[in-house]
Amino acid sequence: MTFNKFFSGAAVATFLGLGTLGTTSCQKDFIELNDPTRIPTTESYKDSLSILNGVTAAYASLQDLYGRSGGPRGIFIFGEIPSDNSYTVTSGERLNEFNDFSLLSDNPNLQSYWLSSYRAIARCNIILSRGAGVKLTEATRNRYYAEVRFIRALTYFNAVRIWGRVPLVTQELMAIPDAYQYGRAPIADVYAQIEQDLDFAEKNLPVTYTGTTNLGRATKGAATALFGKVLLTQKKYQAAADKLAPLATGSTYALQATYANIFATNNEMNSEIIFAARYTKGTLGLGSAFTTWFMPAYGTTQSTALLGAAFTGQQFNTVDTDLIAAFTASGTTDVRAATSYVLPTGAATTLGYYTRKYIDTPTSATDAENDWIVLRHADLLLMYAEAVNEASGPSAAALTAVNQVIRRSRNLPVATANATVDLPSTTTAATLRTRLELERRLELSFEGHRWFDLVRTDRAIPVMNAFFARANSSVRIDPDDLLFPIPVQEIQTNPILTQNPGYN
Structure with a gap:
């Protein structure tokens, strides 16, 4: 594939940000923007409404990054399918390659997520480049x-966890040749930029909106929480604990x-939700596909x-x-x-x-x-709790944090100590580390965290190889x-990009 062919049409918009951005008014929320009115970026940003759009x-x-019908399948193919939580029965879309670590660099899911990531980044860079005017x-x-x-920052955080070194583009690219200048930046540089972005966001975002x-x-809370997760992923434990403490104790x-109420569609953006990629059904194709993607082939x-209507399940993300x-x-x-799971009925x-x-x-x-x-x-x-434990051991504050989650899992009041289920004050760092791994698995299953958690804690290889052994599978990871793998299409079109070890 030639460079010019790759950067034709929508792909140009994706990487260079030379495409179109949508506008709309809305009722449910601000993301309902798939409006027939679309403003080319070359003509926009002349007034406050255009920059808001x-x-x-x-x-x-974000709908592409977390899953959209007709677009990328979303973060779950990276965060859940490779883990011991999930598998897919679908081979036609090559999702099965994520199950058994047989990924090839021409897997279309890699390419679509890469393009969606740089489309999001390009749109952000355009605002930052033109907003001053x-x-x-x-x-x-x-x-x-x-x-x-x-x-x-969120987009780069997902990208660096998926691919490691990635091109670090922080300005609007106006011409195709400019794209040739971007090879894979060091991981430390990517994280440094993420931290800079989140520091600015934390200082300038409101606590709430009207x-x-x-x-x-x-x-502000979303920026703080993501910042803490970024620090934790880099093993900056004390900094992560300090960053997360005000929200954990506030x-x-x-x-x-x-x-169950966390996930109810009539209870969206409830008190527990810090940030979500938002969808709304019945309006201009902005609904989510997770219901049928994850449902059995009923x-x-x-x-x-x-569901109250006849639909075919895809089993993309099976327990x-x-x-x-x-x-x-x-x-x-x-x-x-x-x-978290249920067995289908009947046959x-x-x-x-x-x-x-x-x-x-x-x-x-x-x-x-x-x-x-x-x-x-x-x-x-x-x-x-993890950050505190890794920084200085299982303090009372760390145990209080995890005990709240444990109590809720037993339908007990989260604010009231319960000797039956609480971790005692004598809990060791090693015991808490093991319990946190379990609690995160049970609490957050199918929310896109498990694989990244295992990698972050250096547990992916032992946990997954033990899992494959229990399943009598010959698969082992290293x-x-x-x-x-970096999508092969990107390497073919930009010769300065290199492949990750172990892939062609």
Whole structure:
């Protein structure tokens, strides 16, 4: 494939940011932007409305990064399918290559996620490049900048965890030859840019917004939580603990009393949600496809009983029995199990378990209401406990954080100590480390965290090889499998890009 062919049409928009950005008004939230009115970037950013629409377009990019019908399958193919939580029965889209670590660099899912990542980054860079020419108050301008820098940081954070060294583009590219200048930046440089973006976002984003039309925009708390996760991933444990402490011990966010309520489509952006990629069904193709993507290949009768209408499940993200065994070992009182997995009924039991976190009645096969939760309070509490434990051992604050999550998993009041389930003050660092690994697996299953958690804690190789051994599989992984291959199309079109070890 030639460079010019690669950068034709939509691909030019993706990497250089020379495409179009959408505009809209909205009712549910600010991301409803797939409007017939579309402003070319070469003509926009002349007033405050146009820059607001550009920021909205940057948010819309998240639907590609977390999964969209007709687009990339989303983060779950990297965060869940390679893990011991999940597998896919789908081979036609080559998702099975993520199951058994047989990935080839021409896998189309790699290419689509790469393009979507740099489309999001390009949209953010356009705002940062052109925003200075728009008449705005300094506070408003900085807030817009903070929103897109948060999105850019989140996009690069996913990319660096998937591929390691990636091109670090922080300015708008105006001409095709400019793209040739970007090879794979050192991982430390990518993380340094992520930290700079999140520092700016944290200082310039509001704690909350007024009005429901702004529900879901990045907040100061979202920037702080993501910043803490970035520091934790780099093993900057004390810095991560310090960053996460105000949210872990404060009242900005709170656990939902009932685990299932976190995921209810009539309870979106609840007290536990720190940040989510937002979707809305029935309007201009902005719904999510997770319901049918993760549902078994039910017949008409069974799918109608589950969803209220007949739809075909794809089984892209099927619950592995190894996860069910972990839930069973945790005890019948763990209420998370009922939401995390269920066995199909009747003859369909042979289809395997599926998660109930994304059940909704779609208006079409790929048009449901479910948001993709990126950060939530339980995740933050467990990250905080991990950071404290790795920095200085299991303090009272760390144990308090994880005990809240454990209590909620047993339907107990999270604010009240319970000697029956709480980890005692005598808990050792090693014991807490093991328990945190388990709690994160059970608490956050099918939310895109498991594989990245195992890599972050240096547990991917021993955990996954033990998993394959239990399954009597011949698959084994080694350090080369901890990163995914750079899409071969990118290497063919940009000769200064190199491949990750272990891939052609």
